Amino acid sequence: MIAGIDLGTTNSLIGVMDSGFPVLLAGENGSRLTPSVVHFPEGDAPPLVGASALRMRALDPARTVSSVKRYIGRRFGELDAAERSAPFAVERARDGGILIGPRRLSPEQVSAILLGKLRSDAECTLGIEMRRAVITVPAYFNDARRQATKEAGRLAGFDVERILNEPTAAALAHGLDRGGERRRVAVFDLGGGTFDISILELHDGVFQVVSTNGDTRLGGDDIDAALVSFLHSEWSVPHDDALLLARIREAAIGAKHRLSDSQDTVLRLPFASGTSREMALDRAVLENLARPILARARPCCLRALSDAGLAAGEIDDLLLVGGATRMPMVREFARDLFGVDPLTDSNPDESVALGAVLQGGILSGQVTNALLLDVTPLSLGIETFGGLMNVLIPRNTTIPVKAGELFTNAVSGQSAMQIHVLQGERELARDNWALGRFDLPFVPAPKGGARVGVQFEIDADGILRVLARDTATGLEKVVEMKSAVDVSDEAVERMISESVEHAFEDVEARRFAETRQKSADLLGAVRTALTKADALLEPGERDRIEVLAARVGAALAAEDAPALAAANLALDESTRDLAARLLDQAMETALKRRGIL
Ligand code: AMP
Numbered sequence: 001m002i003a004g005i006d007l008g009t010t011n012s013l014i015g016v017m018d019s020g021f022p023v024l025l026a027g028e029n030g031s032r033l034t035p036s037v038v039h040f041p042e043g044d045a046p047p048l049v050g051a052s053a054l055r056m057r058a059l060d061p062a063r064t065v066s067s068v069k070r071y072i073g074r075r076f077g078e079l080d081a082a083e084r085s086a087p088f089a090v091e092r093a094r095d096g097g098i099l100i101g102p103r104r105l106s107p108e109q110v111s112a113i114l115l116g117k118l119r120s121d122a123e124c125t126l127g128i129e130m131r132r133a134v135i136t137v138p139a140y141f142n143d144a145r146r147q148a149t150k151e152a153g154r155l156a157g158f159d160v161e162r163i164l165n166e167p168t169a170a171a172l173a174h175g176l177d178r179g180g181e182r183r184r185v186a187v188f189d190l191g192g193g194t195f196d197i198s199i200l201e202l203h204d205g206v207f208q209v210v211s212t213n214g215d216t217r218l219g220g221d222d223i224d225a226a227l228v229s230f231l232h233s234e235w236s237v238p239h240d241d242a243l244l245l246a247r248i249r250e251a252a253i254g255a256k257h258r259l260s261d262s263q264d265t266v267l268r269l270p271f272a273s274g275t276s277r278e279m280a281l282d283r284a285v286l287e288n289l290a291r292p293i294l295a296r297a298r299p300c301c302l303r304a305l306s307d308a309g310l311a312a313g314e315i316d317d318l319l320l321v322g323g324a325t326r327m328p329m330v331r332e333f334a335r336d337l338f339g340v341d342p343l344t345d346s347n348p349d350e351s352v353a354l355g356a357v358l359q360g361g362i363l364s365g366q367v368t369n370a371l372l373l374d375v376t377p378l379s380l381g382i383e384t385f386g387g388l389m390n391v392l393i394p395r396n397t398t399i400p401v402k403a404g405e406l407f408t409n410a411v412s413g414q415s416a417m418q419i420h421v422l423q424g425e426r427e428l429a430r431d432n433w434a435l436g437r438f439d440l441p442f443v444p445a446p447k448g449g450a451r452v453g454v455q456f457e458i459d460a461d462g463i464l465r466v467l468a469r470d471t472a473t474g475l476e477k478v479v480e481m482k483s484a485v486d487v488s489d490e491a492v493e494r495m496i497s498e499s500v501e502h503a504f505e506d507v508e509a510r511r512f513a514e515t516r517q518k519s520a521d522l523l524g525a526v527r528t529a530l531t532k533a534d535a536l537l538e539p540g541e542r543d544r545i546e547v548l549a550a551r552v553g554a555a556l557a558a559e560d561a562p563a564l565a566a567a568n569l570a571l572d573e574s575t576r577d578l579a580a581r582l583l584d585q586a587m588e589t590a591l592k593r594r595g596i597l
Pocket of ligand 1 (some may be wrong): 219221321326
């Protein structure tokens with residue numbers, strides 16, 4: 001069983017497949033949303049996590065870490081002033097990373113505490129051990145942030161089977177992977193603290209993130225802050241009454257939530273700082289406060305569309321994700337911007353987690369009718385003799401995948417092999433993209449004597465690991481390349497159309513490269529034979545062979561492929577007798593040495 005986890009900035013969720021359906025599990029406080037907050041008490045008492053930690057935030061902000069997702073996988077130097085001046089400590093680690101909170105933990109460690117809580121709550125509910133998980137991340141997370149999230153999962157005792165993009169998870173939860181035709185999907189995600197807009201393209205059951213944009217400081221919390229400051233001025237609250245301010249904030253959030261379902265509500269603060277306060281609030285007041293905040297999402301959406309090369313009317317499906325999209329005005333805003341009705345979802349803050357659960361179901365084989373697959377967009381291989389591309393994993397292979405091949409040295413006495421890792425569809429190495437290169441040393445051997453096994457492994461996150469091993473000594477190197485899957489559609493299309501356009505020349509170039517390699521092998525063998533076999537040569541034979549060898553040399557210099565192939569053939573035939581005599585002689589010597597002759 002594989003758990004699906006939405007590790008959110010504000011709230012986190014966990015679920016599993018149950019009798020073929022994805023279900024989210026309630027935590028100890030009975031809610032499926034666990035606040036992503038960790039409180040570290042004085043001393044070394046175990047941390048409080050979730051709702052109980054959230055309650056401590058107003059009382060003991062310095063010991064309560066929230067929004068750890070903003071920090072995961074980043075360097076201290078990348079943080080802006082607001083991120084450095086959180087209510088809890090944020091410091092530079094010795095290696096340039098980040099340490100946060102009163103116990104100076106890394107963001108991975110704090111995230112692991114959150115994940116550990118989700119895990120133990122789920123285990124309590126299900127009564128079984130949870131070891132495997134799919135965890136979601138925003139589409140814009142770079143490799144370092146994905147790896148750090150994976151590491152947090154590992155620290156929490158999970159085998160992280162996949163790091164899944166949040167918008168892809170949302171699309172999966174809406175069953176959009178079932179549509180056969182090409183669809184363009186906009187995922188509008190407004191949570192507590194961040195706004196993300198992603199444009200996806202669905203193609204034969206495969207989702208690709210075409211563009212992303214957003215604002216890491218825009219969300220429902222800003223609407224809360226605007227409402228709180230409105231209440232302050234209405235009620236003339238003194239600014240130093242921290243407890244009262246915290247209660248007003250709580251009451252404001254409650255009122256905001258109620259106004260998503262009704263036109264008006266009453267905000268009540270009984271017995272706060274000596275007096276009871278009450279105010280009637282209608283939806284229009286809240287919307288006036290929220291309008292300028294929401295307007296900040298507009299340029300992000302327009303940029304995402306333009307990066308995807310699309311106009312608003314070209315979006316087929318609009319998905320709303322994140323708790324703040326429960327507000328009717330947010331729904332209208334998104335609909336007006338993208339010109340399409342959003343797919344309605346009663347729990348927009350749950351769809352990412354449901355998608356993660358479904359992905360877990362697909363990976364464990366519990367969900368079989370889903371089409372969501374990740375494939376290699378372009379072929380992957382290494383450069384071999386003569387500057388050719390040798391493909392190990394062809395394009396459109398479903399990942400994860402592993403493939404390998406054995407290579408030998410082209411030159412005698414060579415003491416290392418260069419592994420030049422390539423991506424692309426062209427026959428010649430130089431026309432493909434270089435993903436990286438490294439050397440594998442081996443014991444010097446005659447030509448063809450060394451054997452180096454090269455293995456490519458692409459994990460479910462699209463990360464390519466190249467392993468090269470000298471089979472004689474067992475010496476090996478493993479090098480991680482950048483993501484092999486993360487290539488823009490446009491670049492893939494360009495590569496493929498170039499390979500079609502140059503198909504004839506490419507086949508010619510490959511043929512010539514192979515023939516040239518054959519010539520090099522042949523000339524080397526002839527040279528050795530002529531020096532070794534002086535006594536075996538018949539009159540005039542050396543001259544005849546030398547003339548044919550010179551013809552190969554001339555065709556090589558002229559880069560004349562047909563002439564070179566003919567010259568190779570003639571030289572090969574002219575030395576066949578000599579080769580047979582050499583073999584006989586070698587046999588005779590060997591038998592004599594063993595006393596048989
Ligand atoms: P998320 O990060 O997706 O959990 O979203 C959290 C944000 O959604 C917070 O700002 C919540 O106040 C907001 N939210 C949750 N429920 C509602 C609701 N019914 N109406 C308006 N906002 C809501």
